[in-house]
Amino acid sequence: MLHCSNILADNLGKNMEVTKKDRGDWLEKILDTRGVPRYGRAAYICKKIGCSNAVTAGWLRGSLPQDLKLAMTFCSEFQIPLKAWVFLDGSADLAT
Numbered sequence: 131m132l133h134c135s136n137i138l139a140d141n142l143g144k145n146m147e148v149t150k151k152d153r154g155d156w157l158e159k160i161l162d163t164r165g166v167p168r169y170g171r172a173a174y175i176c177k178k179i180g181c182s183n184a185v186t187a188g189w190l191r192g193s194l195p196q197d198l199k200l201a202m203t204f205c206s207e208f209q210i211p212l213k214a215w216v217f218l219d220g221s222a223d224l225a226t
Contacts (some may be wrong), residue, residue, distance in 0.1 A: 148218050150192030156218050157190060157210075166206050179203045 166174060172186040181200055194216060195201035205212045213219050 152192065152218060153215070154190060154192030157192070157215065159209065160210055166208070173190070175204070175208075178207050 151162070161171065163170070172183050172190060174187045175181075175189075176183050179200065181204075183199075185200070189195060189204070201212060201215075204210070205215065211219070218226070
C-alpha cells in the first residue's frame with residue numbers, strides 16, 4: 131500500500147501551494163508503482179487512454195488536465211484517485 135503523504139515533495143507544508151514540479155514528481159512515482167515504463171511513458175499512456183502525446187507530456191510535467199472526462203479515464207486506467215492527483219491529498223491511500 132502506497133500512502134500519498136509518503137511521496138509528497140519535502141517543500142510541501144501546511145498552507146503551501148502545490149507546484150507543477152510537486153505534482154509531476156508525485157505522478158512519476160505513482161506511475162512507477164503501477165509498472166508504467168519510464169521510457170516512452172507518455173506514448174504508453176496515450177495508447178492506453180486515447181489522448182495526444184502533448185496532453186500526456188503536460189500531465190507528466192505536473193499540469194492538471196483540462197478535459198475532466200479524459201482525466202477520469204486516466205485515473206480509472208491507472209487506479210489514481212482524482213482528488214489525490216489534484217491536491218496531492220495525503221489522506222488518500224493508493225493501492226499498488
